[in-house]
Amino acid sequence: MMINEKMVARVMRKFHIVGVHLRKKVTTTMPEPSDAGLFQRDFTADVPIA
Incomplete structure (x- = not known):
């Protein structure tokens, strides 16, 4: 199975991983x-002051 950068970013956001x-x-x-x-x-x- 191929995993791209967007999928990794999505999973990281889902589990609050930085x-x-x-x-x-x-x-x-x-x-x-x-x-x-x-x-x-x-x-x-x-x-x-004026």
Whole structure:
């Protein structure tokens, strides 16, 4: 019996089977430790901008 890619995909969907992801997540941006206080600043405006 011949089995094609569509049949395999259909069976995998039916039984909720997913393929294995072999790649690791690569972190390209390292946060600067001195930037940790940026979110604790007061960003309220004195007057509305016209």
